[in-house]
Amino acid sequence: xxxxxxxxxxxxxxxxxxxxxxxxxxxxxxxxxxxxxxxxxxxxxxxxxxxxxxxxxxxxxxxxxxxxxxxxxxxxxxxxxxxxxxxxxxxxxxxxxxxxxxxxxxxxxxxxxxxxxxxxxxxxxxxxxxxxxxxxxxxxxxxxxxxxxxxxxxxxxxxxxxxxxxxxxxxxxxxxxxxxxxxxxxxxxxxxxxxxxxxxxxxxxxxxxxxxxxxxxxxxxxxxxxxxxxxxxxxxxxxxxxxxxxxxxxxxxxxxxxxxxxxxxxxxxxxxxxxxxxxxxxxxxxxxxxxx
Amino acid sequence: xxxxxxxxxxxxxxxxxxxxxxxxxxxxxxxxxxxxxxxxxxxxxxxxxxxxxxxxxxxxxxxxxxxxxxxxxxxxxxxxxxxxxxxxxxxxxxxxxxxxxxxxxxxxxxxxxxxxxxxxxxxxxxxxxxxxxxxxxxxxxxxxxxxxxxxxxxxxxxxxxxxxxxxx
Numbered sequence: 244x245x246x247x248x249x250x251x252x253x254x255x256x257x258x259x260x261x262x263x264x265x266x267x268x269x270x271x272x273x274x275x276x277x278x279x280x281x282x283x284x285x286x287x288x289x290x291x292x293x294x295x296x297x298x299x300x301x302x303x304x305x306x307x308x309x310x311x312x313x314x315x316x317x318x319x320x321x322x323x324x325x326x327x328x329x330x331x332x333x334x335x336x337x338x339x340x341x342x343x344x345x346x347x348x349x350x351x352x353x354x355x356x357x358x359x360x361x362x363x364x365x366x367x368x369x370x371x372x373x374x375x376x377x378x379x380x381x382x383x384x385x386x387x388x389x390x391x392x393x394x395x396x397x398x399x400x401x402x403x404x405x406x407x408x409x410x411x412x413x414x415x416x417x418x419x420x421x422x423x424x425x426x427x428x429x430x431x432x433x434x435x436x437x438x439x440x441x442x443x444x445x446x447x448x449x450x451x452x453x454x455x456x457x458x459x460x461x462x463x464x465x466x467x468x469x470x471x472x473x474x475x476x477x478x479x480x481x482x483x484x485x486x487x488x489x490x491x492x493x494x495x496x497x498x499x500x501x502x503x504x505x506x507x508x509x510x511x512x513x514x515x516x517x518x519x520x521x522x523x524x525x526x527x528x529x530x531x532x533x534x535x
Numbered sequence: 536x537x538x539x540x541x542x543x544x545x546x547x548x549x550x551x552x553x554x555x556x557x558x559x560x561x562x563x564x565x566x567x568x569x570x571x572x573x574x575x576x577x578x579x580x581x582x583x584x585x586x587x588x589x590x591x592x593x594x595x596x597x598x599x600x601x602x603x604x605x606x607x608x609x610x611x612x613x614x615x616x617x618x619x620x621x622x623x624x625x626x627x628x629x630x631x632x633x634x635x636x637x638x639x640x641x642x643x644x645x646x647x648x649x650x651x652x653x654x655x656x657x658x659x660x661x662x663x664x665x666x667x668x669x670x671x672x673x674x675x676x677x678x679x680x681x682x683x684x685x686x687x688x689x690x691x692x693x694x695x696x697x698x699x700x701x702x703x
Contacts, residue, residue: 259618265614266612266613266663283607287549299558365557367554367557370552370556372571374611
């Protein structure tokens with residue numbers, strides 16, 4: 244019995260030591276996952292993508308019944324919108340052609356606006372609700388790298404946190420802290436643009452905090468769109484992030500902070516696009532957007 | 536053979552935890568209640584109560600392994616689930632010899648187990664600075680809904696078990 248108690252104490256001590264070491268190891272600023280982690284993630288991810296499909300099929304069937312009720316109204320609105328878009332498309336094409344020609348004249352071929360899209364499907368969401376992360380079915384083998392932006396049709400949803408060979412995890416905007424800043428801008432016609440940093444997600448107001456560094460002459464309005472500016476060096480420019488909900492002065496009223504509501508719905512996304520910026524990052528070692 | 540089934544079911548639950556949240560209607564996810572599925576833990580408690588003998592500790596070993604898997608796959612912070620799951624299952628296995636094992640004691644152990652695990656995970660994350668939330672908010676918005684949701688999971692398991700017995 245004496246021996247047994249000693250053994251138990253021994254195991255408990257080893258457990259505590261292992262626990263502290265593991266936490267220390269995983270909180271360290273790691274660039275890459277270790278081999279066993281990648282192996283586990285890929286194996287689990289593969290089974291998840293197999294199971295995900297039939298379940299999704301059944302779930303979608305019930306959603307579709309729900310959607311059917313609103314179809315008529317939505318159709319009317321969409322028809323009106325479609326007429327507007329036709330003229331917009333023509334205009335956009337003309338502008339694009341003009342832009343290309345002008346850029347050719349000044350010998351500028353690459354732009355921070357360009358990116359290669361990598362299509363991916365969301366296969367799982369972390370059950371630990373404090374950690375806002377989803378798993379997608381594309382990994383290193385498909386060209387996904389850490390810190391790439393992830394978007395849906397509506398706007399940005401987050402960035403790649405870590406990659407395995409065939410799956411990767413996405414940190415959602417709702418889980419952004421002060422270590423994941425996005426340099427962003429609010430573009431203006433006939434005035435200077437507003438520049439600033441998206442600093443973190445505020446869980447109380449359900450919005451991103453956009454600290455304004457350089458203010459425009461025109462006042463910020465509710466409903467202004469916020470885009471990524473591409474100046475952080477990792478994300479391309481022009482990805483929609485969200486709309487301004489409210490503007491508040493900071494503690495000392497020297498700067499202003501805008502509350503930005505994310506444009507994309509973080510809870511309703513199946514197909515996402517991983518955005519690989521074509522223009523190389525000047526300093527590849529930075530692990531966060533603006534972390535220097 | 537039995538051990539293989541246990542492992543397979545644990546693995547399936549681990550995967551379903553992640554897929555379930557992706558598929559549930561998003562109205563449930565946006566609301567103010569945060570429900571965390573601890574299905575792997577519920578199954579581990581059942582193993583500790585019904586499969587383990589007094590001297591064996593298979594459930595604790597399973598708890599450590601699958602806690603580690605949850606850490607790697609879903610959170611990226613290694614060790615948190617592994618440690619809390621293993622310790623909680625060990626405690627439950629230790630206490631279970633004082634109580635007769637039936638449906639109500641299982642229910643009690645699931646409530647206790649989920650509460651201990653969730654509170655310890657909360658405290659560890661709080662110390663690490665991952666979350667900042669007051670304890671009142673935590674208890675109202677996360678702890679109680681989580682316990683209720685996992686009890687529902689236990690009920691559905693027991694209904695399945697009853698149906699299985701009737702079939703035989």
